Amino acid sequence: MSGSTSSLGELIQTSSPASGVRVITFNRPQKRNALSTELLAGFLAELSAASKDAAVKVIILTGSGGFFSAGADLQDIAALDAAGARSCRYLEDLCHGMASVRKPLLAAVEGPALGGGFEVALMCDLIFASQTRTYFALPEVKRGLIPGAGGTQRLTAALGKFKAMQTILLAKPITAEEGLSHGLVCQLFEDGTVLDNTVKVAADLAANATEAMQLAKEAICRADSLGRDDEFERTLYYITFGTEEKKKGVNGFLKKP
Numbered sequence: 001m002s003g004s005t006s007s008l009g010e011l012i013q014t015s016s017p018a019s020g021v022r023v024i025t026f027n028r029p030q031k032r033n034a035l036s037t038e039l040l041a042g043f044l045a046e047l048s049a050a051s052k053d054a055a056v057k058v059i060i061l062t063g064s065g066g067f068f069s070a071g072a073d074l075q076d077i078a079a080l081d082a083a084g085a086r087s088c089r090y091l092e093d094l095c096h097g098m099a100s101v102r103k104p105l106l107a108a109v110e111g112p113a114l115g116g117g118f119e120v121a122l123m124c125d126l127i128f129a130s131q132t133r134t135y136f137a138l139p140e141v142k143r144g145l146i147p148g149a150g151g152t153q154r155l156t157a158a159l160g161k162f163k164a165m166q167t168i169l170l171a172k173p174i175t176a177e178e179g180l181s182h183g184l185v186c187q188l189f190e191d192g193t194v195l196d197n198t199v200k201v202a203a204d205l206a207a208n209a210t211e212a213m214q215l216a217k218e219a220i221c222r223a224d225s226l227g228r229d230d231e232f233e234r235t236l237y238y239i240t241f242g243t244e245e246k247k248k249g250v251n252g253f254l255k256k257p
Contacts, residue, residue: 012042013064014050017199020057020206022050023108029065035094035116036073044097051101057206057213059101061124062108062195063117066133071115074143078250082242090238091116091149095230098123099221102214104205108198109134110191119149122158125217127184128198129176130191136184137173143253144245148237153228158184 013025024046026033033039050056063069072091080090098105098120107113107124111133118136121127138147138155146152147168156164159182166172179185189197205213240246 011036011039012046014046016056018203018206020055021060021199021202022053022056022058023060023062023195023199024050026061026063026069027065029067031073032067032070032112032114033063033065033117034070034073035120037076039073040094044093047097047101051103056103057208057210058104058106058202060106060108060195060198060202061120062110062198065111067111067117068107068109068113068134069117069120070112071117071119074250074254077145077241077246078254080241082238082240085238085241090241092234094120095123095149095234102218104202104213104217106198106202106205108195109136110194112137114138115140115147115151116149119147119151119154122150122154125220126186126201127179128187128189128194128201129179129185130194131176131188133191134176134179134194135173136167136179137171138168139171141169142171142249144243144247144249145240146233146237148234150228150230150233152233153230154224157224157227158182 011028013027015023017023024043026039026043028034028036028039050059105124107121107127109121109127109129112135113121114137118138138151140146152164152168155167163182167174174184176185176188180188
């Protein structure tokens with residue numbers, strides 16, 4: 001129903017601001033919308049519900065409190081070693097849940113998208129961002145980790161090897177303007193208006209022929225996936241969980257005041 005809202009443990013909020021459009025919001029602003037295990041479970045439940053709802057044609061992902069998402073919750077990561085990460089298949093459910101959605105997924109990025117938050121945006125079909133508040137970064141190497149939800153694969157496919165190396169090895173952020181110039185970002189909007197403008201785009205998409213739109217997405221995603229090896233990345237990601245670099249990097253960050 002247009003204008004309706006709901007929340008799931010307050011960590012995930014949903015709304016339907018226009019016909020055929022579902023907005024799913026990460027709502028953990030005190031932790032910069034970090035993707036905790038609980039938040040991810042709620043998100044995947046709402047994503048699955050929207051995917052199965054025949055009235056929903058387009059899904060928008062966004063974050064509250066001026067942040068898209070700071071990425072994985074380091075408290076969760078700190079508790080896992082390599083065996084534990086492999087055993088629980090950390091982040092695998094997120095990757096599979098996003099990949100299973102046939103409907104267009106739009107990222108309305110108002111503020112920073114870091115680590116796993118950036119990877120969630122990269123899993124979407126179109127990214128919209130604010131002119132000055134938004135930037136994208138994959139800082140995992142600073143914590144003794146690597147991107148583990150497709151970041152090394154999707155960013156390389158989108159921007160090429162050398163820009164991916166700069167972003168990941170040097171942990172150099174990508175500004176919204178850079179993202180637009182490289183084709184990563186679809187369109188920039190004035191600060192504070194990204195979600196409203198993305199809803200307008202989504203409403204236009206929702207008026208399109210549903211099956212044709214989904215088949216077009218499937219074809220494009222198939223072409224994109226041919227150049228990726230997500231399982232290889234995830235295997236390397238789990239290896240980093242057992243290193244001393246990871247322990248020092250994550251624990252050192254968590255001890256910061």
